[in-house]
Amino acid sequence: MALKDVFLQLSENRALNKAAQKYGLRLGAQNVVAGTTVDEVMSTIHTLNAQGIACTVDNLGEFVFEKEQAIAAKQQILAVIERIHTEQADAHISLKPSQLGQDIDEEFCYENLYDIVARAHEYDIFVNFDMENYARLASSFRLVTRLGEHFDNVGTVIQAYFLEAMDNIEQYKHLRLRIVKGAYKESPEVAYTSKQDIDANYIKLIEYHLLHGKFTSIATHDHHVIEHVKRFVAEHQIPYDKFEFQMLYGFRKDLQLALVREGYQFCTYLPFGEDWYGYFMRRLAERPQNVTLVTKQIFTKETNVLLGVGAAAFALGYLTKRSS
Incomplete structure (x- = not known):
């Protein structure tokens, strides 16, 4: 599955959207919201x-x-x-x-x-x-x-x-x-x-x-x-x-x-x-450059819980592959 598809699927997840509101904007989204x-x-x-x-x-x-x-x-x-x-x-x-x-x-x-x-x-x-x-x-x-x-x-x-x-x-x-x-x-x-x-x-x-x-x-x-x-x-x-x-x-x-x-x-x-969660995920899905711009803020321990460990690992692996 492409990175874009991962983030688009996450943007449509109602449970994760609800959970994200509990964290406020501490998960990197404060940089784009x-x-x-x-x-x-x-x-x-x-x-x-x-x-x-x-x-x-x-x-x-x-x-x-x-x-x-x-x-x-x-x-x-x-x-x-x-x-x-x-x-x-x-x-x-x-x-x-x-x-x-x-x-x-x-x-x-x-x-x-x-x-x-x-x-x-x-x-x-x-x-x-x-x-x-x-x-x-x-x-x-x-x-x-x-x-x-x-x-x-x-x-x-x-x-x-x-x-x-x-x-x-x-x-x-x-x-x-x-x-x-x-x-x-x-x-x-x-x-x-x-x-x-x-x-x-x-x-x-x-x-x-x-x-x-x-x-x-x-x-x-x-x-x-x-x-x-x-x-x-x-x-x-x-x-x-x-x-x-x-x-x-x-x-x-x-x-x-x-x-x-x-x-x-x-x-x-x-x-x-x-x-903010759905908007944030769609911005990450739009282009790989958007992910790169906010990677340091996004992929924290808290974010791994919110996005799902598997999805975050996939995205990080994708970015590593692109930069190698």
Whole structure:
């Protein structure tokens, strides 16, 4: 089994997700998750803003199957919106429909999302809809479409590994879009599975939206992609206010600051909350470089208990093999 598959399976384990919350962020995740409370995430936002970095804030949540959980998540997101507004922070919201009741009832989810987007619209705060696995894709796009009929502060994510990604980007090019490669394990019937194909489609989507779209958020840690984008925007004279680079909190901090110094718009994806485990595992699954960046913090004695001794041993063995 590949390392990516190990971490993806761990991200979907409800028992481990629950156990992780008992440890807080002591297992290395504090390096990539900006705390567990609204106060903590706001403090991080102000620190990054002072460095010229904008933020998009994700209130983490997994396995939401009860309406009470979804409503609690909505209230937490509304609290963040209020703080962003009152403290005049350079930040916006990223959210997952599944946390707001998508797996319970789509109409119930829509009502929760409407409340969030309406409040954010009142304060001129952008709301980005994160996309998850293929099973939720059609429902998520329906929700984006419905809310886009009422509000102009809504955008979404296009995942380059999906075969239909170009059709999606064409349909939603009037929105502000974040373009990513994709973080879930999908069938070859609906998604590219080779790194070469995903990378090629990723570049194709970025170029298309830079030329035809409203605003493009380019979410990558790959300096090769970043250099390609720099050359492309220079060649096509695309203004810097039409796009931004995005990276995850805790990764490639020097490169984030370097891009700001070069005059590019930059936004850090800032996750927070007690329900951090699934997010953390998916970040480790995305690319081997992500594992390397946080290996020293992750693989402690406590983490071996949480991840499972076998999985941690597999991952460490994989990293050892790669470095030899």
